[in-house]
Amino acid sequence: MINSKSIYADLTALRKNVPLVHNITNFVVMNNTANALLAVGASPVMAHAIEEVADMVRIAASLVINMGTLNPQWVDGMLQAGAAAKQKGIPVVFDPVGVGATPYRNQVATQIIATCQPSIIRGNASEIMALAKENIATKGVDSTIAADSALEAAKRLADQTGAVVVISGVEDFITNGEQVISIKNGSTLMPKVTGMGCTASAITGAFAAINENALQAAAHAMAVMGIAGELSAAKVAGPGSLQTVFIDTLYQLSEEEITNTFIN
Ligand SMILES: Nc1ncnc2c1ncn2[C@@H]1O[C@H](COP(=O)(O)OP(=O)(O)O)[C@@H](O)[C@H]1O
Ligand SMILES: Cc1ncsc1CCOP(=O)(O)O
Numbered sequence: 001m002i003n004s005k006s007i008y009a010d011l012t013a014l015r016k017n018v019p020l021v022h023n024i025t026n027f028v029v030m031n032n033t034a035n036a037l038l039a040v041g042a043s044p045v046m047a048h049a050i051e052e053v054a055d056m057v058r059i060a061a062s063l064v065i066n067m068g069t070l071n072p073q074w075v076d077g078m079l080q081a082g083a084a085a086k087q088k089g090i091p092v093v094f095d096p097v098g099v100g101a102t103p104y105r106n107q108v109a110t111q112i113i114a115t116c117q118p119s120i121i122r123g124n125a126s127e128i129m130a131l132a133k134e135n136i137a138t139k140g141v142d143s144t145i146a147a148d149s150a151l152e153a154a155k156r157l158a159d160q161t162g163a164v165v166v167i168s169g170v171e172d173f174i175t176n177g178e179q180v181i182s183i184k185n186g187s188t189l190m191p192k193v194t195g196m197g198c199t200a201s202a203i204t205g206a207f208a209a210i211n212e213n214a215l216q217a218a219a220h221a222m223a224v225m226g227i228a229g230e231l232s233a234a235k236v237a238g239p240g241s242l243q244t245v246f247i248d249t250l251y252q253l254s255e256e257e258i259t260n261t262f263i264n
């Protein structure tokens with residue numbers, strides 16, 4: 001369904017079109033995700049004020065909503081931005097950071113899915129299980145379970161919401177409820193850098209801006225994440241340098257590297 005040629009074709013389209021990706025994201029990752037979006041070829045803007053989100057959506061090619069550090073004002077902004085994105089017809093990517101950890105996060109995630117109707121939801125296995133209302137003990141923003149154990153829950157969530165659902169982890173799974181694509185690239189060092197999941201969601205927003213097929217766009221984004229993470233991890237001593245080398249690797253990512261590294 002996807003291959004190294006289709007990944008590179010979308011990456012080339014992204015670099016050529018430089019789509020504006022509007023992010024309403026958390027305090028922890030704003031800088032990393034903006035830099036990752038620039039490096040992959042997109043143009044990021046971070047804007048959360050209720051007074052401007054709808055106007056920003058009007059000039060954006062996609063919207064990424066990430067609920068990592070919530071407060072009620074931001075939630076209002078997310079809901080307004082999501083409604084404006086639906087009206088304009090641009091894709092919405094939702095990252096339900098930490099859902100399952102607190103009742104407030106659960107309530108906000110439900111509200112965002114209902115109002116913003118995301119075309120892609122990306123989370124780790126614990127988050128996807130929590131969204132699918134599975135009984136799961138979560139541990140803040142990190143997953144406590146393997147991605148494959150959330151696959152059935154992800155398919156159900158895709159059926160319920162109409163969104164493509166991505167579970168990240170050792171292996172990533174991307175499903176529309178029927179088809180499933182898996183990506184085996186990545187590195188055990190990636191979850192040691194905060195914001196790698198948020199970066200995956202932001203980059204998914206960039207690919208969704210240039211490919212109308214949400215399943216393909218999400219799979220291409222996760223493949224690029226995994227390939228760049230794997231190539232970067234081979235060059236570094238630990239998570240500190242992974243963060244910066246990852247940005248350089250994304251920026252330089254070539255067709256040859258994709259062809260030689262991609263595994264699914
Ligand atoms: N153990 C692992 N081995 C390989 N890649 C991983 C591993 N854990 C996470 N990744 C990769 O790191 C990125 C972030 O995923 P993850 O850590 O699941 O997200 P989150 O930070 O939201 O919990 C994804 O691209 C995923 O494929
Ligand atoms: C640590 C933390 N706390 C609230 S948001 C956040 C960042 C989570 O990022 P990711 O899910 O990509 O690791």
Ligand SMILES: [Mg+2]
Pocket residue numbers: 097098123124141197198
């Ligand atoms: Mg996360």
